[in-house]
Amino acid sequence: MSKYLLLTALFICCISSLPVAAQSTFKAHDTWLYRLEQDLDYLPNQHQHTEKVYRITIAGVNKDGSADVTAVLQSSQVTASDERSTKFNSADRETYNGNQGAMSDMFLLYRPLTFKIFANDSIGEATNTTAIAAAVGDEMGLDQQFRDMLTQNWKWLPQQMTGLLAPLVPKVEENYQWITGEWSYRVTEIGKGIVKITGSQNDHLPDSSHRLITASYTLTRNKRETIAFEYANKPGPGQPATGTTLKGRLLPAGAVLPKADTAFFKALVQMSYYSNSLTAKGEMDSTKVADFLALNIPRYGNNLAFNLARLDMPRGSTDHSYEVYNDLLQQVPSYALANSSSHLFNKLGNSVTKSIDSSMVLVKLLSAYPESLNSWLDQSFSQYLQSEKFDTTGARDEFRKRGVSEKRIAEIFEEGRKMPAASQEMIKRLVMEKDSSLQASVRPMGLWSRAMHTTDTTILKEIALEIANVTPAEMTLGKAARYELMVHDMLRKSKLDKAADVLLDKTLENLQRNQSDTAFWRAHPQWRDKKSANKNILGHAYYLKYQQTAPQDKKTALNFLALAAANAPRNNAEKAYESFYDRVFLHSEEDYNPKFAEELSAMGKPEEAMKVLSRQLMTQPDMLDQTKALFEKNFPGRSFQDYFRNVLLKEWDQAPDFTLTGLNKENYRLADYKGKWLLLDFWGSWCSPCRADLPHLNQLAAEINAGSHPGNAILAISCRESMETARDFVADNKYVFPAAHSDGKIENLYKVRGYPTKVLVSPDGKMLDLQFGADYAAILRSYSDLYFKEDKTATPVIKVDNKKKD
Numbered sequence: 019m020s021k022y023l024l025l026t027a028l029f030i031c032c033i034s035s036l037p038v039a040a041q042s043t044f045k046a047h048d049t050w051l052y053r054l055e056q057d058l059d060y061l062p063n064q065h066q067h068t069e070k071v072y073r074i075t076i077a078g079v080n081k082d083g084s085a086d087v088t089a090v091l092q093s094s095q096v097t098a099s100d101e102r103s104t105k106f107n108s109a110d111r112e113t114y115n116g117n118q119g120a121m122s123d124m125f126l127l128y129r130p131l132t133f134k135i136f137a138n139d140s141i142g143e144a145t146n147t148t149a150i151a152a153a154v155g156d157e158m159g160l161d162q163q164f165r166d167m168l169t170q171n172w173k174w175l176p177q178q179m180t181g182l183l184a185p186l187v188p189k190v191e192e193n194y195q196w197i198t199g200e201w202s203y204r205v206t207e208i209g210k211g212i213v214k215i216t217g218s219q220n221d222h223l224p225d226s227s228h229r230l231i232t233a234s235y236t237l238t239r240n241k242r243e244t245i246a247f248e249y250a251n252k253p254g255p256g257q258p259a260t261g262t263t264l265k266g267r268l269l270p271a272g273a274v275l276p277k278a279d280t281a282f283f284k285a286l287v288q289m290s291y292y293s294n295s296l297t298a299k300g301e302m303d304s305t306k307v308a309d310f311l312a313l314n315i316p317r318y319g320n321n322l323a324f325n326l327a328r329l330d331m332p333r334g335s336t337d338h339s340y341e342v343y344n345d346l347l348q349q350v351p352s353y354a355l356a357n358s359s360s361h362l363f364n365k366l367g368n369s370v371t372k373s374i375d376s377s378m379v380l381v382k383l384l385s386a387y388p389e390s391l392n393s394w395l396d397q398s399f400s401q402y403l404q405s406e407k408f409d410t411t412g413a414r415d416e417f418r419k420r421g422v423s424e425k426r427i428a429e430i431f432e433e434g435r436k437m438p439a440a441s442q443e444m445i446k447r448l449v450m451e452k453d454s455s456l457q458a459s460v461r462p463m464g465l466w467s468r469a470m471h472t473t474d475t476t477i478l479k480e481i482a483l484e485i486a487n488v489t490p491a492e493m494t495l496g497k498a499a500r501y502e503l504m505v506h507d508m509l510r511k512s513k514l515d516k517a518a519d520v521l522l523d524k525t526l527e528n529l530q531r532n533q534s535d536t537a538f539w540r541a542h543p544q545w546r547d548k549k550s551a552n553k554n555i556l557g558h559a560y561y562l563k564y565q566q567t568a569p570q571d572k573k574t575a576l577n578f579l580a581l582a583a584a585n586a587p588r589n590n591a592e593k594a595y596e597s598f599y600d601r602v603f604l605h606s607e608e609d610y611n612p613k614f615a616e617e618l619s620a621m622g623k624p625e626e627a628m629k630v631l632s633r634q635l636m637t638q639p640d641m642l643d644q645t646k647a648l649f650e651k652n653f654p655g656r657s658f659q660d661y662f663r664n665v666l667l668k669e670w671d672q673a674p675d676f677t678l679t680g681l682n683k684e685n686y687r688l689a690d691y692k693g694k695w696l697l698l699d700f701w702g703s704w705c706s707p708c709r710a711d712l713p714h715l716n717q718l719a720a721e722i723n724a725g726s727h728p729g730n731a732i733l734a735i736s737c738r739e740s741m742e743t744a745r746d747f748v749a750d751n752k753y754v755f756p757a758a759h760s761d762g763k764i765e766n767l768y769k770v771r772g773y774p775t776k777v778l779v780s781p782d783g784k785m786l787d788l789q790f791g792a793d794y795a796a797i798l799r800s801y802s803d804l805y806f807k808e809d810k811t812a813t814p815v816i817k818v819d820n821k822k823k824d
Contacts, residue, residue, distance in 0.1 A: 085135045353383070465505070628661075
């Protein structure tokens with residue numbers, strides 16, 4: 019449930035106890051202009067204030083005493099204590115953005131909501147919200163799921179006007195008291211032409227539910243129309259600090275309100291991910307985008323909100339589109355990017371050579387997003403520090419082929435020339451910062467940088483001693499083990515073997531302590547990937563220990579190699595993205611099982627070698643040929659196919675059962691694929707890498723459909739979008755792969771962590787998670803060929819009846 023719906027539900031619950039009484043009389047064409055103010059305390063220390071102005075008109079009065087009413091939203095303003103909550107003012111376009119929070123009100127402006135006020139003064143739900151949502155959706159290119167959300171948001175808005183219908187005052191006499199249902203009222207003031215009353219809900223609820231619920235009204239004395247009202251539902255003693263206050267005031271009928279710039283707001287939304295008005299077949303349409311920008315840049319090109327929305331526009335994959343994005347990014351002031359970690363990250367990457375001061379501002383802004391800051395430091399900035407010369411050989415021609423402008427090529431080369439010196443200045447500034455989290459993130463890197471720039475072996479040994487003593491935070495946030503091993507390499511190259519041995523032992527000790535520090539990891543679950551990355555570094559540290567020990571003690575060395583292999587990722591969930599950068603810096607391997615298997619085989623232990631490689635095959639399924647070669651070398655005359663079927667596949671996890679609805683309402687069940695190799699693809703049309711991959715998946719599906727790969731099947735499962743959106747996307751692109759829609763559970767069953775995700779299911783129902791980027795078509799073919807082998811053509815074709823009903 020969105021925060022908007024949560025707040026609406028809370029409000030409706032709060033006002034549902036207001037009394038109703040058949041006392042209001044209406045005439046057709048009566049009209050009022052009301053300002054409604056709502057204050058919501060929905061969580062401790064989180065407050066939202068909303069002001070809306072409605073023009074309410076009686077469209078007609080019916081024989082049963084009910085009235086047909088229209089309410090037209092004239093203005094809306096939202097403020098909140100929570101920095102990340104929606105805040106905007108329809109009269110001030112500088113507060114606009116294309117985010118979801120403002121859309122409900124901004125799209126409703128100047129559109130009449132229709133509803134009924136019944137004879138007992140109760141108010142019905144809005145009756146035309148579906149039609150309004152359809153009109154908005156068609157105009158803005160919104161999918162059905164978003165239209166449904168707008169419909170639900172608007173349906174209950176008339177309930178906010180319940181307070182305008184005051185209870186019947188039996189007797190206009192000061193201090194007169196009466197009871198209506200659960201409410202007690204009193205006339206508090208009689209003035210010239212007005213009557214004021216107050217009320218409170220009778221105290222009859224259980225102690226656990228006590229709330230302080232009050233209401234007050236100012237009415238015209240003759241017509242009893244509501245001039246002002248206030249309704250409050252506050253927590254009683256010991257109650258959660260949630261509550262609401264709703265106020266209403268009659269405004270002069272001819273009051274002039276500032277107009278909203280709805281055209282500007284629509285332009286912002288068109289550039290957002292919520293709209294498909296600038297797309298074709300799920301991709302940005304360059305012609306539509308060019309026409310849109312040609313129309314709107316002259317109007318809004320100097321507006322900050324417009325340029326921020328342009329930054330958020332889905333971009334193509336060309337270098338030119340990135341160049342346009344980067345130029346715009348440099349124009350937008352850094353403070354305006356504070357709510358976007360991705361834009362801060364990208365701008366920071368291009369700022370180091372331009373201005374260290376500006377870069378430090380960006381670092382401080384990005385520190386609000388620790389994962390993004392650490393990603394920039396460990397994966398991008400650390401590369402800048404290496405004092406390697408920038409090689410332009412062939413680069414200029416390649417850039418030109420990719421459409422990069424000469425201006426941008428010159429900038430890239432100049433940035434490359436300046437980067438090492440600028441980065442050295444930047445790291446000096448970073449290590450001087452007093453922020454403890456930032457210190458933990460940069461101190462080990464700073465020590466490595468110093469080590470790279472000294473030729474004094476005494477200083478190098480001092481740095482080695484310093485970097486060996488790191489805190490738990492530095493081991494995690496600062497990638498200390500990476501830099502310890504890089505300094506260790508420098509010591510080896512400087513013939514300082516004793517110091518190198520000491521640092522390697524200390525690094526192993528630090529990594530072992532890091533992996534076993536359950537209290538630290540329990541307190542910081544968000545750093546789970548960093549634990550996996552350190553485990554991978556630990557494997558490399560053991561391998562270095564193996565290399566160090568092997569010349570003197572082969573038996574002990576083999577134990578270290580076994581430990582190196584044991585710290586390899588056991589599944590794709592343990593493959594941390596940042597480990598790729600660690601391996602680039604350390605020239606290490608992700609998995610030392612092949613080397614361990616080779617050693618075991620050389621020692622005459624082929625069974626143990628095969629067990630090692632079998633485990634590795636579960637995380638590196640593209641190593642089937644190497645596994646087969648080792649098997650045939652050690653077990654001549656034995657069938658690798660039998661070993662594959664009866665040993666390897668049985669070690670895979672069981673694939674969870676599922677029954678899904680296809681995009682064309684057919685049924686898909688895992689049981690239908692028994693006897694086939696099944697490739698599951700979890701995707702969404704909203705996912706750029708998915709869209710890039712689907713043509714390749716479709717080609718494989720076309721080959722399977724044509725009979726080129728008997729015994730193989732594909733099922734693409736659309737996730738996190740409506741079935742209609744997925745169906746239209748597949749139809750627009752003329753894709754032929756079988757496609758089902760997620761039931762919201764299958765992603766958890768198959769432990770989907772990102773999109774796209776591919777899972778290979780064996781004919782016996784065992785599954786293997788394929789890493790993103792793996793050549794799944796080649797893996798499917800090689801596994802299928804091996805499984806069916808020479809009798810493949812004799813394998814009966816198993817037809818999948820997707821239209822079979824349960």
